[in-house]
Amino acid sequence: MKVVEINDVYKTYHDTEVEVKAINGITLSFEKGDFAVVVGPSGSGKTTLLNLIGGLDQPTGGEIIVAGHRLSELRPSELIDFRMEHVGFVFQSYNLIPVLTAEENIGFIMNLQKWPKEKRKARTDELLKSVGLADRHRSRPSQLSGGQQQRVAVARALAPRPEFILADEPTANLDSKSADTLLDIMEKLNREEEMTFIFSTHDIRVMKRARRVITIEDGRIVSDERTNVVS
Amino acid sequence: MITEIAWKNVWRNKTRSLTVIASVAVGVFAGVFAMAAINSSVVQRIDAAVNEELSHIQVNNKDFRSSGDIRNIIRDYDKILSVLNNTPGVTDITGRVILRGVASTAAKSTGVEITGIDVEKEKEMFTLSGKLIPGTGSYFGPDTKGNTVFKPVFIGEKLAKDLNIIRYIITADVLKKLEEKGVSSGVTAKLLSIKDQRYTSDKKFKRAVEGLLTPKEIKKYALSIREAAWSYREGSRIILSFLDMNNVQTGAAFRVCGIFRTNNDILEGTSLFVPIDELRKLTGMPAGTYHRVIARLADNDMTDDATRAIRNNLPDYEVLNWKEIVPDLAMIADMMQQIYGVFMAIILAALAFGIANTMLMAILERTREIGMLAAIGMNRRKIFSMIMLESIFLSMVGGIAGMVIGKVVIAITAKTGINLVKYSEGMEAIGYSAHLFPTIETRFFITTAVLIIITGILASIYPARKALKLNPVEALRGEK
Structure with missing residues (x-):
């Protein structure tokens, strides 16, 4: 089942007098349960592609359909609701809310979606356990290591059961051990919950674990390979 | 959740927040306390006017005040008495004879208002007898040596000075x-x-x-x-001259039985009091006649209703309450709430810039976080509410602290008083006490709380708009 369809998408930035084609005619789709990475050199358009898929940015040409929604047809306020309901974001710098505990950070989106308290609590407990932080309910981000913070961020992204997770360089700030732990968790969630993960990365460890590697250069797809990695 | 995050965000940078809170607290305290002091001078002035001089309601012969002619007397006192006695709220009634004349001593003379009073009744109704300067005699009683004072006159300190007594x-x-x-x-x-x-x-x-x-x-x-x-010198002699009922100049020598001191130079300098019968005898006014009948009410708040009722029942008389006699004072009293509102609004407007600046700094520091919130699905209304609540919390914490400090300081100074003796000459010249006992009504605090919330909202608009203009992609990229 297709979760994301990208049809001949362009994204052009006008930086003073220079026109930058960040995405230059990409056609691509992601299936439910994909564990895919988008790789490429800096400035190749990886992050831009993820922003377009996540509805954070609008293409200058082409069409993106996510979970049946044509993103170009959504108004800005509808795009916010779309992101909340269908997309989970994991950022390079974790971006947890520093004044909230791990538990509250994970429950944040569910709270915005007005989940009942008991249901929210059960889901939070389940996710904290899944990411190996069952004993850190009450810890604030400042009391957690980088790896632990990123695990909380993954749990937050997964909490409202989105269609897929977009993870922009999720291991870039982590040491090897933390990165491996994080990838183990994400692979497990992909396997057990059939959660779709789309990464952008430079990290060879992530590439090695991916079942699909999409390489882009100058805003174009250079290769799209499915690997034989068995989780 | 938004409220909780907003509250926690306030305390992210404690030093900065506490600085703003302290400035709001000081500003609110200054406003509340200054208004309590100003309010007290008005309240004390009203109390003094009502309790020493005017009482709540006066009934005059219709032409007496405009003409000043002593022949415009009240002849049917019993009718007035009956109306006043049947008016809800009236607790005490007395009559006065009022003459305009000249008071002279060997050294000086000056124009005065000579008021003939029922000595005992006035003692019950007014506080003037308690304003006697110790050592100057008594309120229509014997002198300090126990000798009876014939033809006694009770005068103010200022008049005593003016007459070189x-x-x-x-x-x-x-x-x-x-x-x-x-x-x-x-x-x-x-x-x-x-x-x-x-x-x-x-x-x-x-x-x-x-x-x-x-x-x-x-x-x-x-x-x-x-x-x-x-x-x-006790028992100093004063010659009082005035016109009698036949419009003929008359007068007599009176002895000062006591000198009173108030905060009202006008009362002290122009009014003197003598027993009513002495004036009736000298002017030839019939017994039981008056120029003015005065009524006291159980509560100042009943003044307007009681005035209306008496006026309806005594259409042939001039019925005035203290607010109409001293309209400037009544106007100030009525305008206190508005004056307070404007005063606090000015203080809070100044503080709003400080709050807005702090909020702006907080927003700029949290650009990436706000971008992340927008990215994961927090809509514009919720982001705006979060920032507005932070601003309201900042101002409310400071405001409540300022009001509490204000309340405590007002409670203390209401007992100890504030002595502005340095300015007493000027203040007493216009009837205000130089010794203030700050007081403020609860509704002033309610007004303050409302103004503080408005300040918080207004101070948040610019920073919140700034936050809403952030593009999530740029905000997230900006601090990466």
């Missing part, structure tokens, strides 16, 4: 008294140069003393010297 003299006795009180011999030696000279006004005496002493000596001893030099 009170004067300031540095005598040998005064110098001795001062030395006993601890005034240095150096100072008393300086005062020798004005020994036995009579000064008929505070101002002249003050000037003479201040010309002799150093600023330090003035600060330390001026009040003691003034008190010691104050001189008054």
Whole structure:
């Protein structure tokens, strides 16, 4: 089942007098349960592609359909609701809310979606356990290591059961051990919950674990390979 | 959740938030306390006007006030009495005879309003008898030696000074008294140069003393010297002249039975009181007639209703309440809430810039976080509410602290009072006390709380708009 369809998408930035084609005619789709990475050199358009898929940015040409929604047809306020309901974001710098505990950070989106308290609590407990932080309910981000913070961020992204997770360089700030732990968790969630993960990365460890590697250069797809990695 | 995050965000940078909170607290305290002090001067002035001089409601012969003719008398006192007795809220009633005339001593004369009063009834209804200066006699009783004072007159300190009944003299006795009180011999030696000279006004005496002493000596001893030099001869004679019922000049010599001191120079300087029968005898006014009937009410708030009722029942008389007699005072009292609102609004408007600046700094520091919130699905309304709540919390915490401090300081100073003796001359000249007992009504605090919330909202608009303009992609990229 297709979760994301990208049809001949362009994204052009006008930086003073220079026109930058960040995405230059990409056609691509992601299936439910994909564990895919988008790789490429800096400035190749990886992050831009993820922003377009996540509805954070609008293409200058082409069409993106996510979970049946044509993103170009959504108004800005509808795009916010779309992101909340269908997309989970994991950022390079974790971006947890520093004044909230791990538990509250994970429950944040569910709270915005007005989940009942008991249901929210059960889901939070389940996710904290899944990411190996069952004993850190009450810890604030400042009391957690980088790896632990990123695990909380993954749990937050997964909490409202989105269609897929977009993870922009999720291991870039982590040491090897933390990165491996994080990838183990994400692979497990992909396997057990059939959660779709789309990464952008430079990290060879992530590439090695991916079942699909999409390489882009100058805003174009250079290769799209499915690997034989068995989780 | 939004409320909780907003509250926690306030305390992210404690030093910065506490600085803003402290500035709001100081501003609100200053506003509340200043208004309590101003309010107290008005309340005290109203109390003094009602309790010493006017009472709540006056019924006059219709033409008396405009003409000043003493022949415009109230003849059917019983009818007025009956109406007043049947008016809800009226607790006390008395009648007055009022003449305009001249008071003279051997040295001076001045125009006065001579009020004939029922001595005992007035003692119950007014506080003037309690304003007697100790040592100057009594309120229509015997003098300090126990001798009866015939044709007594009760006058104010200012009038006594104007008529040279009170004067300031540095005598040998005064110098001795001062030395006993601890005034240095150096100072008393300086005062020798004005020994036995009579000064008929505070101002002249003050000037003479201040010309002799150093600023330090003035600060330390001026009040003691003034008190010691104050001189008054008991039973001083005053000639009162006025027109009688036949429009013929008449008058008599009266003896000062006592001198009162109030904060109202106008009352002190122009009014004197004598027993009503003495005036009736001298003017030929029939017994049981008056120029003015005065009613006191159980509560000042009943004034308007009682006035309306009495006015309806006595259409042939001029019925006035204190608000109509001193409209400037009534207007100030009525406008206090508005004055307070404007005063606080000015203070809070200044504070709003500080709050807005702090919020702006907080937003700029949290650009990436706000971008992340927008990215994961927090809509514009919620982001705006979060920032607005932070601003309201900042202002409310400071505001509540300021109000609590204000309430405590008002409670303390309401007991101890604030002495503005330095400005007493000017304040008393217009009837206001120089000794303030700050007071403020609960509704002033409610107004303050509402204004603080409005300030918080207004101060948040610019920073919140700034936050809403952030593009999530740029905000997230900006600090990556």
